[in-house]
Amino acid sequence: MVTFDWEFAWEILPQLLEAMVVTIEATVVGFAFAAVLGLLLALGRRSETWWISRPAGAIVEFVRSTPLLVQLFFLFYVLPRYGVRLPAFVVGVIGLGLHYGSYTSEVYRAGIDAIARGQWEAATALNFSQRHKWTKIILPQAIPPMLPALGNYLVAMFKETPLLAAITVVEMFQRAKIISSLTFRPLEPYTLVGVLFFVLSFPSALLIQRLEARFGTR
């Protein structure tokens, strides 16, 4: 029976916390990318121009129907063969952003569709430009109710960052793997990784529940 060695856990904690910074960075940057890309894809799908709406739709459907891990491998191992060489972290962030952008685009789409037709019509009657309609009338109403759904994807993305270990990014899980293989002690590093993930995702989930209560959506 292996017992939990508190002293060892304490010893490796700083290394894991350091790696957690990478995890958080990947989540924040990846999600910022996903949030912007999702909006662009949602707007693209609504476009009346077929050569914008069709590719946007195709990207969303394709990306949503393929595993993130395969996408990450493709970006990391296949693209360099065509001369696209990017650091592992950048590839990871692009992969996360692309994958979750295709999900958030559906959130945006539903949120925009939920705005009453009368809002568009009033904006037309007041002669607002297309840009003003979107940025000042429609999106400011559509986005707040989307926040819980976007938040859920943020937490989901955070919990999927260990996949970046597969393309050599030394985030928290990869660091735990390295520690475990060097010390032959898997219990403490993996337990700590689990605890650290929990410590961040659980309060986030609670926060999202409060947002949901506030906006009355699920």
Added chain:
Amino acid sequence: MVQDNDRQDASGPMIRFQKVKKSFGDVHVLRELDLDVATAERISIIGASGSGKTTLLRILMTLEEPNSGVIYVDGEPLWHKKVNGELVEADEKHLRKMRGKIGMVFQQFNLFPHMKVLRNVTEAPIHVLGTPRDKAEARAKELLDMVGLADKMDNYPSQLSGGQQQRVAIARALAMQPKVMLFDEITAALDPELVGEVLGVMRQLAHETQMTMLIVTHEMGFARDVSHRIVFLHEGQVLEEGPPEKIFTNPDHPRTREFLSRVLEH
């Protein structure tokens, strides 16, 4: 393309519908509708539901595109643009120019819920007309005062009653200083006890301004009081029109009589 035979000039009507057709699928809502509205004229459009009243306004506001026919507003084609003397389909730029002449108040108010009352009224003057903020706010306060809501300018629409929201919507449309105002059943969504305050504002507006107004309403007493002319629509055409005294007391057409007897019973 349509030949532009009927050139409009300053002395022409403010609004002219020429053989305007609109259908939704198999439902023909407007059937070659012809209608002129003079400058500063106030007309009320009445008729059974489905007769095309609302569609007529929505086409004028460019919310629906007609299938055929030509509409002139202030001497210029609305849904077309003149290129070398011929009418071709209007582009967004032309539509935006034409929309500047027209304002609309909706049945469902359609205030922007995320903006306070004052900003609902100033947003378009500032960002569409380019009015400086201080001037736009001063004007908005005047208008809100006129509709009796000067004390509500820092409230959100959701904090107002339906009647108050509709009065803000009227102020918001007026703030754009349109030449033509369209009122689409603006009391239909209100609780009965709130109808009076909105009609009161409308009566005042009718007496104080020289704006051309097209009013779609089921409030016959109101229509009679404020309109120069009543237009009775039936199955997408103008079946009968005339001064209120005539239409409401001695209409020529049996359909008009039938319609009025039904609505005046209530």
